[in-house]
Amino acid sequence: MKWDIKDVESWGWQKHPIGATIPEGGNADYYKTGGWRTQRPVWDEKKCTDCLLCWINCPDSSVRVAGEKFANFDYDHCKGCGICAKICTPKAIAMRDEGGEE
Amino acid sequence: MAKTAVKTRTVAMTGNAGCALAMKQINPDVVAAYPITPQTTIVEEFANYVANGQVDTEYVNVESEHSAMSACIGASAAGARVMTTTSSQGLALMWEELSIASAMRLPIVMHNVNRALSGPINIHCDHSDSMGARDMGWVQLFSENAQEAYDNTIIAMRVAEHEDVLLPVMILHDGFITSHAIDRFDILGDDEVKSFVGEYIPKRTLLDVDDPATFGPFAMPAFYYEQRKALRVALDGAKDVVIKVSKEYGELTGRMYGLFEEYKLDDAELGIIVLGSTAGTAKYVVDRMRVEGVKVGLLKPRLFRPFPSAEIADALSHLKAVAVMDRSDSIGALGGPVYVEVKAALYNSSKRPAVQGYVYGLGGRDTGPDQIETVINDIKKVAGGEEAPRETVTLIGVKE
Numbered sequence: 001m002k003w004d005i006k007d008v009e010s011w012g013w014q015k016h017p018i019g020a021t022i023p024e025g026g027n028a029d030y031y032k033t034g035g036w037r038t039q040r041p042v043w044d045e046k047k048c049t050d051c052l053l054c055w056i057n058c059p060d061s062s063v064r065v066a067g068e069k070f071a072n073f074d075y076d077h078c079k080g081c082g083i084c085a086k087i088c089t090p091k092a093i094a095m096r097d098e099g100g101e102e
Numbered sequence: 103m104a105k106t107a108v109k110t111r112t113v114a115m116t117g118n119a120g121c122a123l124a125m126k127q128i129n130p131d132v133v134a135a136y137p138i139t140p141q142t143t144i145v146e147e148f149a150n151y152v153a154n155g156q157v158d159t160e161y162v163n164v165e166s167e168h169s170a171m172s173a174c175i176g177a178s179a180a181g182a183r184v185m186t187t188t189s190s191q192g193l194a195l196m197w198e199e200l201s202i203a204s205a206m207r208l209p210i211v212m213h214n215v216n217r218a219l220s221g222p223i224n225i226h227c228d229h230s231d232s233m234g235a236r237d238m239g240w241v242q243l244f245s246e247n248a249q250e251a252y253d254n255t256i257i258a259m260r261v262a263e264h265e266d267v268l269l270p271v272m273i274l275h276d277g278f279i280t281s282h283a284i285d286r287f288d289i290l291g292d293d294e295v296k297s298f299v300g301e302y303i304p305k306r307t308l309l310d311v312d313d314p315a316t317f318g319p320f321a322m323p324a325f326y327y328e329q330r331k332a333l334r335v336a337l338d339g340a341k342d343v344v345i346k347v348s349k350e351y352g353e354l355t356g357r358m359y360g361l362f363e364e365y366k367l368d369d370a371e372l373g374i375i376v377l378g379s380t381a382g383t384a385k386y387v388v389d390r391m392r393v394e395g396v397k398v399g400l401l402k403p404r405l406f407r408p409f410p411s412a413e414i415a416d417a418l419s420h421l422k423a424v425a426v427m428d429r430s431d432s433i434g435a436l437g438g439p440v441y442v443e444v445k446a447a448l449y450n451s452s453k454r455p456a457v458q459g460y461v462y463g464l465g466g467r468d469t470g471p472d473q474i475e476t477v478i479n480d481i482k483k484v485a486g487g488e489e490a491p492r493e494t495v496t497l498i499g500v501k502e
Contacts, residue, residue: 022315
C-alpha cells in the first residue's frame, strides 16, 4: 500500500486526494468482500480434475491456482455466488451455509 | 476602445463561428461532441478545422451527448485538454456525467448554446437547459453577445485548469440570437491565444503506468460528504480565479470583465437584472429612459455559478427597487433562478432594495424594449411606495 489509510474514516475533507482519486491501482484487494457471503464453496480434492473451469468463471478472482492446479479459495474476497459449484462438471465444489455447523 | 497590449482583428461572424474559432485557437487535445440545434454550427465549423488539419485535436464522433460527456471525462482523466459543446436536450442527456465531471475535478470546457428544454419541443432560446444544471458543480459563465462568447471561451480554459479550481466550465450564449446572428467583434491572433492559455500539464493522469491511480472510485457514507465539501470550496474559490484571469485577459485585449457588469447603476434608484443577450436590449431601454429622467441602471450577471451573492448585494444596496428578469422559470419556486438567488443574496443585508421577479422570453418568445420598459415602470411604483412588491413572479409577454 502506497499510502497509510489506517484512520481514513476519520480524515477531514482536505486530507483526501482531489476528486477522490486513489493514488494507486488494484486497491479493491483491501476490500474484504468475503463478509457478504451466506454460503461458502467447499472443495473436494478427490473429485477435482483440475480442469480450472471454476478459475475461469469466478467473477471475483477468488479461485487460487498453483502450478496449473486448483490450490484454494480466497475466502477474504469470495462472495459466495456459487458459480464455481454450478460450473463444476465432476461436482467437486459444494456450497455450504455460513455460520452453520461444519 | 481601451489601449490593448496586442493587435486585435475585427471580424464579422456568428457567435457560434466565434466559439469554434476560439476552440481552434485553443487547439484542445480532445473534442467529443454531438450536434444539436442551435449548437450544431460550432461542431460543424470545428470539424472543418479538424478535417483541414488546422488543429491537432482528436475529434471523437459519438452516438449521443451521454457518450460525448463520457468520452470527455475519460479523456480529461487521462490528462488531455478537453472541450465539447451542446444545447438543451443534449445537456439533459449529459445529466449524470455533468456531476461526475465536476466531482472528479476535471477541467472540461463546454459551450452550451441556450435553448428551451422540451416540452413542448422547441429549438429557440431560453435558459431552462443550463439553469437546470446549476447545481452540478460546474462554473457557469453567461455571454451577452458574440464578443463575450469568444472571450469567455478563452478565459474559461484558464479558469478550468487553474490549480485552485480544476472544475468543468460551462459557457452560455443565447441560441439563435447570439449563436446565428452575424456580429462584429474583435479576435486575437492564434499565437496570442496559445500563449494566453498556455500548455496544460495535468497533475494526475489515468495513463501513467509508472504511477497508477484509481479514478472515480465508489465512496461510501464515510467519504462522500467530504468530497462534496471539497467541491463546494473549489467552486466558491473559482470566483477569485475568474476575476484574476479576466483581469489578465483584459490587460491583453482591453476588454475588461468582472463577475457582473454594472451599467449606469452608480447613481440609479431603480435596477434591472438580466443576463444573456436581453441585457443588450435592456441597455438600450436604460439609455432611453435616462433621457426621460428615470434613474435606472442595469446589472448583468456574467458568473452565475459560483453566484457572487455578496458582491451583487453590495452593488444593489443603494437602490430602491430592483426587477429581476429570468429567461427560465423554476416551476413551483418563488420565481426564476436569478430572482431566487438575488433575493436570497439580499435577505440578510440591512440596506437592500425591494425585489420583484419576472419571467420573460420562454421558448424564444421575442423580448423587445417595450417589455423591459413596462417592467421598469412597474418597479417605479414599488420604489415610489405606490405598490408593495409582489411576492409571486410575473410572466411577461405571455398571452392571457
